[in-house]
Amino acid sequence: MKTLSVILAGAALTLAAGCGGGSSSGGGSGANAGTPVNGGTLLAGIPSNPDHLDPGLTYTNEGWEIVEATNNGLLTFRKAAGGAGSVIVPDIATGLPAPTDGGLVYTFHLRSGVKFSPPVSRQVLPSDFKYSIQRLFKINSGGVGFYTGIVGANAFAAGNASQISGIVANDKAMTISFHLTQPDGTFLEDMALPFAFAMPKGTPYKDISTIPQWRIATGPYRVTDYVPGQKIVLARNPNFTSWTPNTPNGHLNAIDITVGVTPEQSVNETADGQLDWYFENPPPDRLPQLQRQYPNQVFTSATGEIEYFSMNERLYPFNKLAVRQAVNYATDRHALLKLEGGQGSITENIIPPTFGTAYVKHDFYPYDPAKAKALIKSAGVEGARVAVWSLNTDPYPNLAQYMASVLNGIGLNATVKIVDASVYWDLISTEKNDPQIAYNNWSQDFPEGEDFIDVLLNGQNIVNVGNNNQSNADVPAYDKLIDQAKRMPLGNARNAIWARLDAGYSKTNAPWVVFMNAARIKYVSARLHGLVFNPTYYDLFPSMWLSK
């Protein structure tokens, strides 16, 4: 659930972890040109603290950018931009395992010689991976859901077992096997997420973000200093030696991240040479000027993120399909895109266009206010009171106001409820507060349809607190189809089901008004090169270099 990162993104645009497809564009002779130079300190800025610097806990894009540079898993997404960056490749494992026993067992062989950073300074062992995944269940990690399909995971989580029986680690043979309760087509993707990165046995069952001796790295960098709210410093890991091209050495000597830099401030400081890189998009109103003035320093990348308004199917008047369809017809998606500063592309699809064959563009709801009004009339809900929820950071209140005008225009009686960003996502995902209609967005955890259709729309996933299915969509026939797809191996057949579900939900259930795939836009210093936007991990620090 990468929505949190979007919350923290604040002013500019939602900075979803975009999947492949579009590689970075712009910058002419800029960021990716020339021969890399080693050395230098990157001056970086982020608007607010990452949630954690603990790979087992962090679930924000800021956090993933940092732990990608410091830690490693058995597998990784290729350290590349665009579609290439969505491909799973071995990292500490020697190769990609083929599932055995009917897709229920995955066995990995580990490389020798991969070492933890000081003070641990020993080889990474299979048992460390087992410990790391078990630790997720002890620290209430938001990522446990990816690993509950391992045999014995639920018993371990409930305290009925001392270990996860379905993870068999053999330190002598350097192998680790995962036994699953049922086939899972995305298991390899799950193993490339930071939650499954190696932590040494004995790492405390608590957040280690602020415990320097337990911020143990395996990657090219390690966090040497962290003052929450002020700074994060990454320096080179003395025990690191690159073992594959998937794990590059890194060019920078150090990365100084200043916490609390606003988007507006970042533009000024980058222009003044005080900042090289900033986490967020530049403010929309500064972008045209930046593109004119610094065409070689502005870069755009496609993301695997959608933005939408979710309509609650349990609450009047959105419990009527005609009303949800009417809102879709009455929404001018071009207007919403303008309110987002034009930083993206319009869409009606649930699945982002960067998801390969799982994305089949559909256009069920051309802008047609007259048809929308007729639907509202036929549903008999004219004058129904509706509150549109939004978080308070720019430009979302403007989106909510637009949506309110759409609803008023088709005969409903809409107001807007603006909630502070720090509590917004928790509030709207709690049944007690269930909004009728709310601004929403979702960025990929990994580039696969399951991460959108199953996580966000499966009726079996509806819960009272932390509910991702905020429309409370519950179509048993589609739930069955989701379960069927989840058991299939990755590939076109599986993607075809996601595409079918995308169209099916949109046309016959209309739980959302999807309106946009956001773009990732960067304004960087003239001396920064090697900018690579990976769909899952975001900007890759080890790829960056500074010209002299």
Add this chain to the structure above:
Amino acid sequence: MTLEAVQAGATPTGRGGVALAWRRFRRNPTAIGSALVLLLVVLACFPGAPLWVDVACHHGPAFQNINGYVTQNGHRVPVVANDGTPIGPGWRACYLLGADANGRDLMVRLLYGGRVSLEVGFASALVCVGLGLLIGMVSGYLGGFTDSILSRLMDLIWAFPVYLLAVALATSLALGGLAIGPLRVSSTSLAIPILVIAVVYVPYVARPIRGQVISLRRMEFVEAAVAQGAGPVRVMISELTPNVASMTLVMLTLIVANNILTEAALSFLGVGVPILTPSWGNIIQQGYNLIVTAPALTIAPGIAIMLTVVSLNVLGDALRDALDPHSKVRVKV
């Protein structure tokens, strides 16, 4: 009356308090100027707003025209560009001051927003001064235990920084609204900012009135009324209220100015007037992120607030000088 007339036996007639006050007031050119400015602002916002819509641009403050166009110098210009930049000021009936990010006419919103800001300012000032008068009067006249309780309550409110308390109150009411017994106020009602602003300033009114009442309650005219059998309520209404009326009136004007500023500040922080209702504070808040490319969105309502607040403050001072030249009343917040 001339000296000759008096010498001829005519009885001199004294001027009343109101007449004297008016004479002092109209001899103050700054006061007259500020009153005229305030009158202009009120006229522009109340009859002026619908008039402007009827005559000039034919759409209201809520009309969003993100994908619309206007003609400027013979060219079709989008109201909001593809990069989200709204059109700026120009000589045209519609969008005279430009548009906001949602393609709404800034001039229309400024006029309608002024209505809301003035309404909230005046209404909250009336509630605030009403409550302050009541509490100050009861506290000062009854004294003793009642005074202790009410004074500590005022101390409690006073102990909080005004904006912190206002933000806390407004935020807590933002989701569920206000519900006290059968009284229900929706979170999107204007009554919420009015009540919040009124409550946080009550001590600033109640305390000076209490002090004034304490000095008045031992005076002969009060003792005479009590001796004639007047109860506390009658004494407060008939004897004390007229004696604090000028002070209250002066406070009212100064509190109105202060409350308009507070409304703007709270709306800027997103906890004031509901977002769909234009107010000067809301317009600034919604234009703040476009301050580089569309500065009119913040400058225009800023100027409107400044003109109104300055004229109200000058008017308040002039009223004080006119009504009670020896008064030391100041509202300091």
